[in-house]
Each structure stands twice: as C-alpha cells, then as structure tokens.
Amino acid sequence: MDLNLRDIRALVAVxxxxxxxxxxxxxxxxQPALTVQxxxxxxxxxARLFDRNSRNVAxxxxxxxxxxLLRKSLHDMETVLRDARALGEGESGIVRxxxxxxxxxxxxxxLIIDMKREVPRVVFQIRDVVASTVNALVRNEEVDIGLTGGEVLDxxxxxxxxxxDRLVAVCPQAHPLARKRRIGLNDLAQAPxxxxxxxxxxxxxxxxxxxESREPLDIACEPTYMMTAVAMVRAGLGVTILPETAREVRAEAGLVVKRIDHPAFVRSIAIVKKRGRTLPAITEKFVKLMRRGW
Incomplete structure (x- = not known):
C-alpha cells in the first residue's frame, strides 16, 4: 500500500x-476516520507507530x-502541490x-514589466529572430508563442x-528625400x-x-539587422525602409524618418502558437496582456 498525503498529515497531527x-x-x-488513517x-x-492507552498517545x-522523515515528505509534497497549483492558475511559470x-x-x-507587476514569479525566455525563424521555433515547440511578420500561411x-506595422523611409537630413513633403514609390525606386x-x-x-515600379533598383547593401541598416544610411550609402515601430529609426539624431505615400508599405504582424497545442496558463495571461497592449 502506498503512502498518501492525508495519512502522513494525520500522523504528524497526532x-x-x-x-x-x-x-x-x-x-x-x-476520531474514527482519523484512527482509520x-x-x-x-x-x-x-510497524506500529503509536502506543495508545486510555489517557494519552505516544x-x-x-x-x-x-x-x-515524514515531516520532510509532507513539506515537500505540499510545496509541490502549491507550485503545481500556481502553474495551473498562471501565478508562476516560464513564458517562452x-x-x-x-x-x-x-x-x-x-509588456514584460506589466506582466511582472501582475505575476512577480514569471520568468521569460526570449528569442529575437527574423519571421521565418519565429515560425519554425513555434512549429518545433521550442517556444510556446511567437510574434511574427508577414502573412501566416503555415x-x-x-x-x-x-x-x-507601417514602414517608413529613413534618410540623412541632407538627402533630397528629407526635403520632400511626400515620398512615393518612384522616389524610393530612384534612390540608392x-x-x-x-x-x-x-x-x-x-x-x-x-x-510595382518600372525603375531598375539600386540596392547598395543588404544587412540582416536594422541597426546595421541605420549605420549604413548614416554613412551615406542610401535610404533604408524600416518599420515605424522600430527604435532603430530614431536612433540617430542626424537622420530623418519620412512616411511613404503608398498603401503597399505595410507589414502584417501576428501572434501565433502551434495549432492543437494548449498554452501554459502563464502564457495565456501574457497573450491577453499583449492583446490589451497591441
């Protein structure tokens, strides 16, 4: 017969x-129920654990x-139950x-700061990668949720x-596009x-x-990271096109951010999870927080 939590708790209480x-x-x-336990x-x-007489129990x-030993087991099991309950209720855990x-x-x-105010015991594992890798990490269950860009076809x-996420043009203050009130498709197609x-x-x-432009494009360079693109623009290599929400677009005081007067310069973004998988409760809470702060 296996030991169970209630029986151990009964022994410690007696x-x-x-x-x-x-x-x-x-x-x-x-008292009869306790005696049975x-x-x-x-x-x-x-083995007998208690000596009983009409006056006392020893x-x-x-x-x-x-x-x-049983006190320690009781403490450990109660700790496991508390931790399991906290995980189930989204009061602790890891957001991947x-x-x-x-x-x-x-x-x-x-968003992380807001989440930690609500759930101080939350831990975050962050993978900041390009959209195709975001999708692969979610698909392979290396993370639970992803914020990806582009149309989700998987x-x-x-x-x-x-x-x-609207895209904007970033150019030096001395660049001819910096003086234009509106930047169109042809303006970009004619610039490095x-x-x-x-x-x-x-x-x-x-x-x-x-x-959509008939102009042959002059692509000066193709960096992977946005901060590198900004550095290339600062050096005078050309104009870059980045998301308006990117902090990199305002990282340099000598650069100008211009709206692009064309509806195609908009990137779709999405929160995704693997289909058919149940998210941990803590991650569900974070998804709700992301939706509120979208």
Whole structure:
C-alpha cells in the first residue's frame, strides 16, 4: 500500500497534538476516520507507530524515527502541490516567446514589466529572430508563442491576433528625400537603397511594393539587422525602409524618418502558437496582456 498525503498529515497531527481527539479537531475529521488513517499508515509501514492507552498517545521508537522523515515528505509534497497549483492558475511559470527584433526592442520590455507587476514569479525566455525563424521555433515547440511578420500561411500555426506595422523611409537630413513633403514609390525606386536581407518580413513587403515600379533598383547593401541598416544610411550609402515601430529609426539624431505615400508599405504582424497545442496558463495571461497592449 502506498503512502498518501492525508495519512502522513494525520500522523504528524497526532504526534504534535499527543491526542487523537485534538488531532481530529485540528484536521476537521471524526476520531474514527482519523484512527482509520493511522491504521492504514501503520499497515503501509509494517510497524506500529503509536502506543495508545486510555489517557494519552505516544510515538513508538519506530514512529519517532519516521516522524522527521515524514515531516520532510509532507513539506515537500505540499510545496509541490502549491507550485503545481500556481502553474495551473498562471501565478508562476516560464513564458517562452520568439519575436521579431523590432518588437523585442520596442514594445516587449514594457509588456514584460506589466506582466511582472501582475505575476512577480514569471520568468521569460526570449528569442529575437527574423519571421521565418519565429515560425519554425513555434512549429518545433521550442517556444510556446511567437510574434511574427508577414502573412501566416503555415497550416501548423494558429493565429491568435493580427495587426499591421507601417514602414517608413529613413534618410540623412541632407538627402533630397528629407526635403520632400511626400515620398512615393518612384522616389524610393530612384534612390540608392539599403534594404534588410532577403528572408526577413520587412524585405518581403518592400520587394512586393517596389515590384510595382518600372525603375531598375539600386540596392547598395543588404544587412540582416536594422541597426546595421541605420549605420549604413548614416554613412551615406542610401535610404533604408524600416518599420515605424522600430527604435532603430530614431536612433540617430542626424537622420530623418519620412512616411511613404503608398498603401503597399505595410507589414502584417501576428501572434501565433502551434495549432492543437494548449498554452501554459502563464502564457495565456501574457497573450491577453499583449492583446490589451497591441
């Protein structure tokens, strides 16, 4: 017969109270029910644990040796139950999220702070990667949720929330585009461009938008990271096109951010999870927080 939590708790209560009556009151049990629990525990151990008479109850030598071990087991099991309940209720746990670097460097820190106010015991594991890698990490269950860019076509992914991120042009203050009131498609097509590398969600939007122009494109360089693109623009290599929410677009005082007067320069963004998978309660809470702060 296996030991169970209630029987161990009964033994500890009787040992501390020195009385079945007082222990039963403490445990909100009838005395016969408590007696059954102690007898069941003695059968599981294979030894008498209490000496009883009409006046008092005392631990046997075996009972005295077992008491500290059972107290520790009781404490450990109660701790496991508390931790399990906290996980189930979303009061602790790990949020594993993959997200676009744009999001990781802009909105995410504030969302984490808000989440920690609600759930101080939350821990975050962040993977800031390009959209294709976000999708792969979610699909392979290396993370639980992802914030990705572009249209989500993967049938293994379920979209929890969608939105859009407008793209803007970034150029030096001395650049001719900095003096224009409006920047159109042809303005960009005629300028040397610093574009993020192929395979990024921003580049996919830019390529689709610029494909409408008949002008041959002058692509000066194709960095992977937005901060590198900004540095290239600062050096005078060309104009870059980045999400308006990216902190990188305002990282340099000598650069100008210009809205693009064309509807195609908008990137779709989405919160995704693997289809058919139940999110941990703590992650569900974070998704709700992301929706509120979208």
């Amino acid at each position: 040992a501390e109270a020195g009385s079945f009556t007082r222990a039963a009151e403490r445990l909100h049990l009838s 102690i007898r069941r525990l003695e059968e599981a151990v294979g 631990l046997t030598a075996t009972g005295r040796e077992l008491l500290p 999220v993959a997200c676009l670097p744009t999001f990781a460097a802009s909105v995410l820190p504030e 049938p293994m992914l379920e979209v929890l929330r969608t939105g859009v 461009l610093v574009l993020t590398a192929p395979g990024t969600s921003v580049r996919a939007v830019v390529d689709a938008a610029l494909s």
